[in-house]
Amino acid sequence: MSDSRGLRQLAGVILFSFVAGAVAVTPARAAEPLQSENVLLVTLDGLRWQELFGGCDEGLLNKESGGVRDIPALKSRFWRETAEARREALMPYFWKTIAAQGQVFGDATRNSTVRVTNGRNFSYPGYSEILCGFSDPRIDSNDKVNNPNVTMLEWLHQKPAFTRRVAAFASWDVFPWIINAERSGIHVNSGWQPIDPAVEAARAAVLGDVTGDLPRLWDGVRYDALTYQATLDYLKDHRPRLLFVSLGETDDFAHEGRYDLYLDSAFRNDRLIERLWNHLQSLPEY
Template sequence: MNPLRLALAALILLGTASQATADDSRTEPTGPITKTKNVILIMSDGLRWQEVFSGADPALLNKKDGGVADVEATKKAYDRETPEARREALLPFLSTVVARQGRLYGDAGNEGRVTNGKNFSYPGYSEVFTGFGDPRIDSNDKFDNPNVTVLEWLDAKPEFRGKVAAFGSWDVFPYILNRNRSGLKIVACWEPPSGEDLTPQEKLLGEVNSKVHRLWAGCGYDVFTFHIALENLKREKSRVAFIGFGETDEFAHAGRYDQYLDSARKFDGYVETLWNTLQSMPEYKDSTTLILTTDHGRGDAPSDWKHHGEKVKGAERIWVGVLGPDTHPRGDAELAPADQNQIAATLAALLGEDYNAYQPRAGAPISSAFAAP
């Protein structure tokens, strides 16, 4: 062969080999191929499945059992003739968009459950984030979670590094997500947003949040949690985010069913605003999935609705909603249960990642969230 041609052929082969090596070094998704590129996990603490599927409970729309201050005004806002109508009055976005365009799990007949057996907050959040119940997580005390969460696991991957964030009303989230070890961006409770590139809106939100009158020492107001998260998403374009609301649990424990309902209605509005905002942004439009759920259930009227825990009947019942490009409408299809231990693997699988390969103790992904049309 001509020496010049031989040298040229050698260069081509060398270039091909180098490209193959570079391709082999890339991190490839290990789970299903999906359209989802971003996932937002949103939780409302202690929001009962009863309200999610049937709206306001008529048995609690009173002063005696529901602690309702203005019974007539509360009934006008939320009471309707049928469970379906009450549900749409209370949670219109979940009822008319999530349930019809995506999947909503946990109604009678396809009951979703907590598997940790504790039925209160820290164990529930830990199970959501890790995919399994850990008997060591047995209180709401502020201690670092010994388990690696799916958020920390994803953030360790090059394609998600620095693109995972968490925002929550409860001041225990930095411990549940182990900020000391994981290094995750977490803004919790009364903490202000931090960073050099904060927008004027974020700075103002942080200032007002730090000075507003506080009803609870360990739980901030959901309105600040939501808008701080929304502004951060618009600026940083995170690929994975968690937003945790707390008012539904606080007002339920206080025995104020009217305030509980108002907080649930606001939660639904926050989800709608978030979805519409994401759909207006090219980084998120038609490539983002929302996962909606709660950390535990509650008991029934007349008094157990205020409580949860191991001894409260029904507190193990939860609900899960999924809305996004890979989750086709349910239609008339029967739904299998979606349990709390399946959420972590579902979140990862929507991003094309196999969390179960890393954490075999975790529940499997919710298969019908990936159902073909």
């Protein structure tokens, strides 16, 4: 098997697993019913359930199938003897905090398979089904076409208690069409879109300069760290009750056949989620 063939297979498997399997996390059941007032929804594009539940895949720790540049270094960071130890090494916050205090679904090895129903193995149909709750055969590409369906973000945005209190930040630049920002009126910041002008001018200028000076590996996907910073800046002056954050680097590094960068991105995204959650907890509204 040639290197190029192995890289294409890696990208295909990761993309398919994202749209064919999903992971849901909900608060653990308490003795007394809780009334949630705010929701944070985070997605990681292209992250396989195999890595989430089993950590580093030894079969991809090579140059031929995984495009790994420094195998010893990657094994030192993420390889452990058990699946439980490997997944904690890859995503420590998810497993030590989120899973420990909540509920996790989607581990096929424990008969907890979660699947979408759209029959498509790519992003737009998958995200539309996640956000709408049903599949639509009319959505059959990743083209920038407005979603004819109402997402749960838009449905809530129509409620008086949620009007102008729903926001979405995404690394992939197709989300304004998936969410249909034009019709819904929801604040959506995605791709290489400029930072929200409502943000403090000096801060927005700095982030704008950094964004403009960085090399762009992908035309339609910005770095997840920039998506995270844009989200933090928005939270300085706004308190959305429903906040959707979609990170995308894992999918793009998978498409490039770089298992090492894919794992590193998953690790960094776990850290971004931790920092975002801690920031929200520091705000009295949350």
